[in-house]
Amino acid sequence: MSGQTYLQSRAEALLTLARAFAPPREAGIAEAFATALPDDLEELAGLLAYPVLSEVAALRAAAGSLDDEGLLRLYAGLFLTPPSPAKLDVAAYLDDGRLGRSAFEIERWYERHGVLKQEGFRETADHVTAQLEFAFMLFAKAADAMRDGDEMDSLAFAAEARRFLAAFAYRWTGPFTGAIQNAVGERALNPAYLHLARILQQVVAEEIAEVAARSPEEAVTSLPAGSARGLGAPTAEDLAHIAVRLEAHGLSFAHIRERPEWDEAVYLRQKAAEAAGDRSTAPALG
Missing domain, CATH: 1.10.3480.10 (TorD-like)
Known part of the structure; x- marks a missing residue:
C-alpha cells in the first residue's frame, strides 16, 4: 500500500x-x-x-x-x-x-x-x-x-x-x-x-x-528516506526547515525546539529565506 x-x-x-x-x-x-x-x-x-x-x-x-x-x-x-x-x-x-x-x-x-x-x-x-x-x-x-x-x-x-x-x-x-x-x-x-x-x-x-510507540526524538528522526535527515542525527538546518514548514501550517514545533541540535539563529535565517521565496537553504529531499 x-x-x-x-x-x-x-x-x-x-x-x-x-x-x-x-x-x-x-x-x-x-x-x-x-x-x-x-x-x-x-x-x-x-x-x-x-x-x-x-x-x-x-x-x-x-x-x-x-x-x-x-x-x-x-x-x-x-x-x-x-x-x-x-x-x-x-x-x-x-x-x-x-x-x-x-x-x-x-x-x-x-x-x-x-x-x-x-x-x-x-x-x-x-x-x-x-x-x-x-x-x-x-x-x-x-x-x-x-x-x-x-x-x-x-x-x-x-x-x-x-x-x-x-x-x-x-x-x-x-x-x-x-x-x-x-x-x-x-x-x-x-x-x-x-x-x-x-x-x-x-x-x-x-x-x-x-x-x-515513538518518542519525540524518533518522531523527528523517522522522516522521509532520501532526505538529509535520513543520514543520521538531524542538523540545525534540518530542524529549522521542519519548524518553518510546521509553523506555516499553524502547527506547534515546540518538540523540535527541544532537540539538542536546535539553533535559533539558523531557524530565523531559514524563516526569513522562505518568507522571501528563497528555498535554496532548505535541505534537499533527494
Whole structure:
C-alpha cells in the first residue's frame, strides 16, 4: 500500500464513522446502516489492520433488524430525547458534565485550520461528528500532500491529526461507549450503536498507539528516506526547515525546539529565506 493510500484510508475510516453518528434521517438509511456501513468498515479494517472485525459483524447483525423508523427512534432515544443517556456533545465527558474548557480548546483547533467558516461543520464544536470530520480533513490533507510529493507537509498534517485525536477523542471515547452500554443494558435497546462506539474507540486507540510507540526524538528522526535527515542525527538546518514548514501550517514545533541540535539563529535565517521565496537553504529531499 502506498503512503498516499494508507493516509487516505485512515481519512476515510474517520469520515465513515463521522457520518455513522449523524442523525439517520434519510430514506433507506437503515439498509445502508446494516449493509454499506459494515461493508465499508470491514474493508477499511482489512486495509489498516484495525482489530474490529468481530464488532463490525455484531453491528451488521444488530442493524439488520432495524427499519428507518426504528433506527431513528433508537438514535433519538440514545442521543436526543431528554434526558439522553449518551451525549454526542462529548465535551461533557471531559469537563465533568458541563460545557467547559474542552469545547473552547476544540474550537481553537478548528479556528487554527479555518474550519469554523466552512459550511460542512454544522454541529457544535465538540460534537462527535464534527471532531471526526476535522480529523478526516487533516488526514486527507496529509494524503494530498503525499500525492503531490510534499512529504514534510504530509508528515505534519498526519501528526496534527493524531495529536488532535489524542487530546480529545482518546479521552471521551471510553465514557461515551460506557454510557451507551449502560443505556442498552438498562433499557434493553438494540446494540447497533454500542458496537459502532466500540469500533470508534478501537480505531482511535490504534491511532494513538502509533503516536505513543515513538518518542519525540524518533518522531523527528523517522522522516522521509532520501532526505538529509535520513543520514543520521538531524542538523540545525534540518530542524529549522521542519519548524518553518510546521509553523506555516499553524502547527506547534515546540518538540523540535527541544532537540539538542536546535539553533535559533539558523531557524530565523531559514524563516526569513522562505518568507522571501528563497528555498535554496532548505535541505534537499533527494
